[in-house]
Amino acid sequence: MPADTVTLNLDDVKTLAKAALMNAGCDNANAEAIAHVVWMAERDGCSSHGLFRVPGYCKSLSSGKVNGAARPLLDRAAPSVLWVDGDAGYTPIAHKTMMEDFAELVRAQGVALAAITNSFHFAALWPEVEMLSSRGLVAMACTSYKPTVAPHGGRKPLYGTNPLAFSWPRPEGDPVTFDQASATMARGDIQIHKRDGKPVPEGVGIDANGNPTNDPEKILEGAQLAFGGYKGSSIAMMVELLAGPLLGENLSLEAAETDLDDGGPARGGEFILAFDPAKTRQKTESGGNAERLFAAMLEQEGVRLPGQGRKTRRAEVAEKGVVIPRALMEQIEI
Numbered sequence: 220m221p222a223d224t225v226t227l228n229l230d231d232v233k234t235l236a237k238a239a240l241m242n243a244g245c246d247n248a249n250a251e252a253i254a255h256v257v258w259m260a261e262r263d264g265c266s267s268h269g270l271f272r273v274p275g276y277c278k279s280l281s282s283g284k285v286n287g288a289a290r291p292l293l294d295r296a297a298p299s300v301l302w303v304d305g306d307a308g309y310t311p312i313a314h315k316t317m318m319e320d321f322a323e324l325v326r327a328q329g330v331a332l333a334a335i336t337n338s339f340h341f342a343a344l345w346p347e348v349e350m351l352s353s354r355g356l357v358a359m360a361c362t363s364y365k366p367t368v369a370p371h372g373g374r375k376p377l378y379g380t381n382p383l384a385f386s387w388p389r390p391e392g393d394p395v396t397f398d399q400a401s402a403t404m405a406r407g408d409i410q411i412h413k414r415d416g417k418p419v420p421e422g423v424g425i426d427a428n429g430n431p432t433n434d435p436e437k438i439l440e441g442a443q444l445a446f447g448g449y450k451g452s453s454i455a456m457m458v459e460l461l462a463g464p465l466l467g468e469n470l471s472l473e474a475a476e477t478d479l480d481d482g483g484p485a486r487g488g489e490f491i492l493a494f495d496p497a498k499t500r501q502k503t504e505s506g507g508n509a510e511r512l513f514a515a516m517l518e519q520e521g522v523r524l525p526g527q528g529r530k531t532r533r534a535e536v537a538e539k540g541v542v543i544p545r546a547l548m549e550q551i552e553i
């Protein structure tokens with residue numbers, strides 16, 4: 220193990236994260252919910268949403284921007300729309316509060332929307348969609364952020380990195396899940412490249428003058444780019460609309476106007492749409508053809524299912540532990 224890194228076991232990850240969050244002002248319920256999401260990220264080798272995020276979570280608690288004692292409120296706006304007011308807390312407590320009610324609503328209605336507002340999302344999205352798929356439901360979720368991505372053809376950040384996640388339940392084993400930023404690279408990963416002094420691949424972003432660059436620092440000062448040119452740019456725009464105006468919440472550009480820039484996320488909305496396949500299938504005997512698709516995909520050499528990378532990394536982490544920079548450990552440790 221290099222001297223500038225520390226190896227932790229997964230139990231330590233949760234304990235460390237929870238202690239740091241409580242020290243920064245979270246109550247037990249909020250700290251537990253956030254630490255669990257941090258733990259899940261480290262368990263699956265998603266370091267950009269694991270302990271790396273804890274200093275940011277803590278900064279926005281200490282600044283008073285985020286409510287560490289949030290008690291989200293649920294309301295029914297229409298038979299298939301669940302309103303979730305996050306009480307200005309981080310989203311994990313909102314997810315914990317709404318998940319059972321929402322899954323029941325989806326089963327009753329066949330399709331339902333969870334409209335989460337007044338909340339701060341600083342995590343990956345796969346935990347919430349997988350949670351729903353582990354209950355037999357198909358789910359998609361998206362959220363916006365602060366302006367970081369330039370619209371196609373432009374050079375000024377306007378969209379957030381705007382992730383979109385989708386999860387499909389399977390009769391046996393884990394759901395098939397993808398969770399991807401509409402930016403070419405998640406901002407956390409660019410920050411990690413900057414921290415580690417590594418260049419990023421082509422197409423990730425442009426400098427402040429609009430010139431393509433591999434330098435993560437220049438991209439953080441300039442603009443990120445959407446994946447796939449104008450196509451990804453339209454998906455980023457769709458995420459802005461679904462997670463913002465559709466729910467009566469901020470656009471990324473509005474979130475930035477009121478944000479304290481304290482190192483944590485900006486206030487925004489999260490759109491979660493879920494379907495119960497038992498209600499949407501016209502023939503009860505159909506549905507097995509999803510498995511047919513997955514099998515046909517895997518017959519081709521070089522193909523893997525999205526989500527499988529996390530399972531592979533999970534096995535590696537279980538064997539080798541969680542390796543983090545010593546400097547990060549020093550920042551988190553109380």
Ligand code: NDP
Pocket residue numbers: 340341342343344345362363364380381382383384396397398399400401402403404405406408522523524525526527528529530
């Ligand atoms: P990646 O590009 O690393 O991965 C995107 C998706 O593609 C994953 O589901 C991944 O599955 C899948 N994938 C990767 N390689 C393959 C392959 N060879 N075959 C099939 N599927 C593959 O993620 P991003 O950098 O785009 O996003 C990282 C995270 O950042 C996301 O979890 C996102 O939610 C989060 N984020 C959160 C934000 C917020 O505001 N809260 C803002 C922006 C991003 P697998 O895991 O199996 O590799």
